[in-house]
Amino acid sequence: MIPTGEPSERGQLIRATIVEYDDKVDECTLHPVAPDDDKRITEWITAQQGSYSSLDAWR
Template identity: 45%
Template sequence: MIKTMSTNSHLPDPATPDDQTDTPTDRRCVARIEEYDDAPDECTLYPADATPSELPTTWISAKEGSYVSLDEMR
């Protein structure tokens, strides 16, 4: 089973150095969760507006058990 959800996030423009005071841009990411019977579930995040040629290089995946709650890390 594949579950897909979208989320808005305010991220700085990657081309903008941290020391500049530009306003963050609004970006939409998609989180796709693939459930496996014989392996840990996997969550993949990628830009919602990525083109087919960008998708192979603009994503990040994590297997269930390799990520933690944001509240736990604060």
């Protein structure tokens, strides 16, 4: 699905942050760009490298 409309009409933007580790598997965290203070520690999801797949693989 491709979002339409102006950014303010689409809702909150999501950022992917990848953390590379020397001693364990890298991780990718999806989180809001500007979360509300009361939701800052609850609106995110993290996955280790190898545990996620492309959207095309699921279509």
